[in-house]
Amino acid sequence: MPLSQIPQIPYIPYMPDYQDMTACQIAEYVKAGRMSAVDIARQALALAQSEGHNLNAFITLCEDKALAQVATVDKKVRAGEFVAKRASRRTGNSAEISAGALAGVPIAVKDNISYTGYPTTCGSKMLETYIPPFDATVMERLIDAGAVIIGKTNMDEFAMGSSSETSYFGPVKHPLDPKLSPGGSSGGSAAAVARGIVPLALGSETGGSVRQPASFCGLYGLKPTYGAVSRYGLVAYCSSSDVIAPFARTAEDLAVLYSVIAGHDMRDATSLAGDHPDYISCLKTDRKFKIGIPKQYFAWELSCQVSPVLNQAIESLEKAGHEFYDISLPLTNKAIATHYIIAPAEASSNLARFDGVRFGFRTAGETDLKQMYLRTRSEGFGDEVKRRIMLGTYVLSAGYYDTYYLKAARVRELIRREFENAFKEVDLIITPTTPTPAFKLGEKLKDPLAMYLCDVFTVPSSLAGVPAISVPFGTVPAADSSLKLPVGVQFIAPYMGEKALFQIASILEHLKE
Amino acid sequence: MTVYEGYKPVIGLEVHAQLTTDSKMFCGCKVSYGASPNSRTCPVCLGLPGALPILNKKAVEYALRMILAVGGEVALHSVFTRKNYFYPDLPKGYQISQYSQPVGRGGEIKYSLENGRTKNCRLNRIHLEEDAGKSLHPSSKERYTRLDFNRCGVPLIEIVSEPDLKSPEDAYSYLNKLKQILQCLEICSADMEKGHLRCDANVSVLPKGKKKLGVRTEVKNLNSFKGVKRALKYEIARQIKILRAGGTVKPVTLWWDENRRAARLMRTKETSEDYRYFPEPDLWPLAIDMPWLDSIRRSLKELPDHKYNRLVKQYKIRPYDARILAADRLLADYFENVIACYNNSRDVVNWITTEILGILDETNESITEFKISPAMLAELLKSIDDGIISGRTARQVFREMAATGNSAARIITSRGLRQITDKKVLLKEVDKVITANPKQVEKYRSGKTALLDFFIGEVMKSTQGRANPELVSDLLIQLLKK
Structure with missing residues (x-):
């Protein structure tokens, strides 16, 4: 729709800056007619164009559809559709949220989540021109809740990386220092939220791709229970671990965004049925948690860099009446090896469809089928993707399957049980999110193993399928500058235990103040 | 080998x-x-x-x-x-x-x-x-x-x-x-x-x-x-x-x-x-x-081997015929549907294996495309038993039914194929034949009784096959004795 045709809402003398507001506040203001969704969207798009460009946070801006969406939102506001109404259950969302929970809230979405009308590139040359003909389930739910999709964010190619540097479209820069990485693979989404372009964003998690950048950028990042959010429309990397995951600047915003996207979906066979509690009203709680401290996560030598923040968090929580227990998760140090067998194995199969036959990149001028396959995939994929495809192909090949894949699958089952047993004793587990604060761009690019080890604290819960959250709590001094870098604290909860995660995040949020 | x-x-x-x-x-x-x-x-x-x-x-x-x-x-x-x-x-x-x-x-x-x-x-x-x-x-x-x-x-x-x-x-x-x-x-x-x-x-x-x-x-x-x-x-x-x-x-x-x-x-x-x-x-x-x-097991269709055994036992049909029916579920269903309306399994199986399979073979149709429904076939067979048409006429009616999909009754009526059972009418026809063939009458009376079939054939010919053969036979025997 051309700009001139978008109806303007009446002039309001006082208009706060949306950048200073939480998503919940924005939605309230928009629904009350005190802020124009059109104006917010225009500002967000402008910021995405300027600041977003500096950070290389976006691959595509969705201006046309965003402006059409805000027009609809403002129209609904004037028609009074958002007044005291519960959300429709049309999309099958079982979480209780108010209608228009995200009315007029600008949001950024990782570029591996399908959205019609714009390319879904996965940060790859392979899909530079691929425009999906269908929306991911989460996109339908966001739009249904009144959210405004500002753009698709930059990421490690096919979500394979922990620094957002393997993108075909160049690395994402940290909002605090352009020489630093915002983390990855959902680095674009994290940078966009941290810089204030949008209050919310969606990323995706396979082994830490939201929690790690959330920790690096001082954000709240949730890895939901596997299956709690529909994967329909999420371009698969490791199907048995992949989960769409939200970023926010406050615990409440995170809970709202999660409420909007969570819930059963008929189009995803691994999607979980069952009701979700009201995550927003339960945020305020007097509950005292029993929290486990797994010694294996603290024995890690690198973690001493972030341990002051951890200790501070533990101290504050203890003072507030929460109890801490020493627990043991002995399989923790097997998790990285297990993950880097299972994830590449599934990736080698999931990425087979990028063959140049039907969509996306195809090498020019090749007439022989086999050569076309070889050249398309050699030219279309970056190094890290090729490395993982080769790893995965190897561990699944005849004669090696039992030694690698099958063994990894068994270890995974043991890790799952280890968490299950731990949660018989405690409500939550506290760990660092990452061993270090944000590192420099280029620092680990040439050392894949060092890069893989970034996920050492996040991968175990990914393998187990249990939910986990990264809560920003304090900073540590950067090694070679006067900057103070944010550090996150991770909490892991039992299966479908997101409620406790939001509560502990909210508790810490207040303790910080 | x-x-x-x-x-x-x-x-x-x-x-x-x-x-x-x-x-x-x-x-x-x-x-x-x-x-x-x-x-x-x-x-x-x-x-x-x-x-x-x-x-x-x-x-x-x-x-x-x-x-x-x-x-x-x-x-x-x-x-x-x-x-x-x-x-x-x-x-x-x-x-x-x-x-x-x-x-x-x-x-x-x-x-x-x-x-x-x-x-x-x-x-x-x-x-x-x-x-x-x-x-x-x-x-x-x-x-x-x-x-x-x-x-x-x-x-x-x-x-x-x-x-x-x-x-x-x-x-x-x-x-x-x-x-x-x-x-x-x-x-x-x-x-x-x-x-x-x-x-x-x-x-x-x-x-x-x-x-x-x-x-x-x-x-x-x-x-x-x-x-x-x-x-x-x-x-x-x-x-x-x-x-x-x-x-x-x-x-x-x-x-x-x-x-x-x-x-x-x-x-x-x-x-x-x-x-x-x-x-x-x-x-x-x-x-x-x-x-x-269990529910799938209960609703399982009968298999050819079981069907074969059941058809032989239940309907007392020949193993050869049962094998033909059991091999084709739809044909067997057809058979059993006819039997439901007309309880003479031998007759039905004969009609299916000779007439129906013959026509299906000619037209290259499947039994589901066949124009004569089981009920229609039963009606046709009944009209033979009821003496409305002869077996010979029935085959003619059957052909027309298969081609047009019309019922037996309709074809019999519209073509005037109903069997003649009126003795007066038949007597007239028998008289005509006897008068027209004095030599054969002579021979019959001198002991060549096998000629009866010849006379029956002549009457059938003159009535386009509509005469009831049993009645004709009875009348001829009576009249030729004189």
């Missing part, structure tokens, strides 16, 4: 049967043949990034019917597996199949050879998988291949036999029986020429007296029943020739070329694909609950 002097062929078949579910195996696209290319596709069956499979319960039910029907063991917990390989008509780069944990194991198929001998073939497994698309190579001039994904994702069951088949004839009869069972269960149209059934054969030959199986080869692209027989004969002869010459058979995969009536090398073992099977992470393992399985 003398044909393979000194050698015993050992054959195992892998048969892919397309299930006749309404929608595809993992998406809602309609299964339909002959639709315009790529019109029955969606993000799921096109393998677009982010699309996910949802299992079609009906496909599972159909597979379970087959497993139960052949006495196989249903796995209450089975696993879908990805079979990875690159081909343009395989959009995901893998086929969702089952590998180490199939839904069905074991079972057997009893089949009869043309000489009436009954044999048994054990089954190894039955598993579910999805079909691939179709690559069309329009002509050698065109420098491209056309892809049609309508077939992509159509549910299949693969039925893998043990190497129990000992000759191409065994294989042929086994396949025929398999087809009957699939059709009887209403899970597959089983038309091999239309690709509903596809067959790969594993073949080896065993020198007589040896126990260890020979090296086997795989023959692919068998797409007609007769083609299977031909290809097997070809491959057995080829292997025996190699062994006789002192050579060794190599474990290769061959591609049968029906036009050239020869097989060509497709791949050797060294270049064989490594499919890198692993559990499909987009689908949970398939769990089957007992109540559902």
Whole structure:
């Protein structure tokens, strides 16, 4: 729709800056007619164009559809559709949220989540021109809740990386220092939220791709229970671990965004049925948690860099009446090896469809089928993707399957049980999110193993399928500058235990103040 | 057998049967043949990034019917597996199949050879998988291949036999029986020429007296029943020739070329694909609950062997006729539907095996397309018994019914075919015949009573066959005595 045709809402003398507001506040203001969704969207798009460009946070801006969406939102506001109404259950969302929970809230979405009308590139040359003909389930739910999709964010190619540097479209820069990485693979989404372009964003998690950048950028990042959010429309990397995951600047915003996207979906066979509690009203709680401290996560030598923040968090929580227990998760140090067998194995199969036959990149001028396959995939994929495809192909090949894949699958089952047993004793587990604060761009690019080890604290819960959250709590001094870098604290909860995660995040949020 | 002097062929078949579910195996696209290319596709069956499979319960039910029907063991917990390989008509780069944990194991198929001998073939497994698309190579001039994904994702069951088949004839009869069972269960149209059934054969030959199986080869692209027989004969002869010459058979995969009536090398073992099977992470393992399985077992259609036994016992029809009916479920249904309205099984079976099969053969129709419904046939047979028409007229009426679909009563009335039973009318006709044939009357009266049939024939002729033969006979005997 051309700009001139978008109806303007009446002039309001006082208009706060949306950048200073939480998503919940924005939605309230928009629904009350005190802020124009059109104006917010225009500002967000402008910021995405300027600041977003500096950070290389976006691959595509969705201006046309965003402006059409805000027009609809403002129209609904004037028609009074958002007044005291519960959300429709049309999309099958079982979480209780108010209608228009995200009315007029600008949001950024990782570029591996399908959205019609714009390319879904996965940060790859392979899909530079691929425009999906269908929306991911989460996109339908966001739009249904009144959210405004500002753009698709930059990421490690096919979500394979922990620094957002393997993108075909160049690395994402940290909002605090352009020489630093915002983390990855959902680095674009994290940078966009941290810089204030949008209050919310969606990323995706396979082994830490939201929690790690959330920790690096001082954000709240949730890895939901596997299956709690529909994967329909999420371009698969490791199907048995992949989960769409939200970023926010406050615990409440995170809970709202999660409420909007969570819930059963008929189009995803691994999607979980069952009701979700009201995550927003339960945020305020007097509950005292029993929290486990797994010694294996603290024995890690690198973690001493972030341990002051951890200790501070533990101290504050203890003072507030929460109890801490020493627990043991002995399989923790097997998790990285297990993950880097299972994830590449599934990736080698999931990425087979990028063959140049039907969509996306195809090498020019090749007439022989086999050569076309070889050249398309050699030219279309970056190094890290090729490395993982080769790893995965190897561990699944005849004669090696039992030694690698099958063994990894068994270890995974043991890790799952280890968490299950731990949660018989405690409500939550506290760990660092990452061993270090944000590192420099280029620092680990040439050392894949060092890069893989970034996920050492996040991968175990990914393998187990249990939910986990990264809560920003304090900073540590950067090694070679006067900057103070944010550090996150991770909490892991039992299966479908997101409620406790939001509560502990909210508790810490207040303790910080 | 003398044909393979000194050698015993050992054959195992892998048969892919397309299930006749309404929608595809993992998406809602309609299964339909002959639709315009790529019109029955969606993000799921096109393998677009982010699309996910949802299992079609009906496909599972159909597979379970087959497993139960052949006495196989249903796995209450089975696993879908990805079979990875690159081909343009395989959009995901893998086929969702089952590998180490199939839904069905074991079972057997009893089949009869043309000489009436009954044999048994054990089954190894039955598993579910999805079909691939179709690559069309329009002509050698065109420098491209056309892809049609309508077939992509159509549910299949693969039925893998043990190497129990000992000759191409065994294989042929086994396949025929398999087809009957699939059709009887209403899970597959089983038309091999239309690709509903596809067959790969594993073949080896065993020198007589040896126990260890020979090296086997795989023959692919068998797409007609007769083609299977031909290809097997070809491959057995080829292997025996190699062994006789002192050579060794190599474990290769061959591609049968029906036009050239020869097989060509497709791949050797060294270049064989490594499919890198692993559990499909987009689908949970398939769990089957007992109540559902029991309900499928209860509603299972009667199988040919049971049907044969029942038809012989219940209707006292000849084994030969029962075999014809049992082999074709629809024909047997037709038979039983006629019997429901007309209780003379011998008559009904005769009409079916002679008249109906004769007409169907002429018109190349199936019994479902046949214009005479069971009730209409029963009505026709009743009108013979009631003396309304003669058996001879009935055949004429039957032909017209088959051509027009009109009822017997309507044809009898409109054509004036009703039998003449009025004695006065018949007397007139009999008189006429007697007067017209004085010489024959003379001979009859002098003792040549066999001439009665001649007189009856003359009366029938003069009445266009409408005279009631019994009445005519009675009248003639009376009048000729004088």
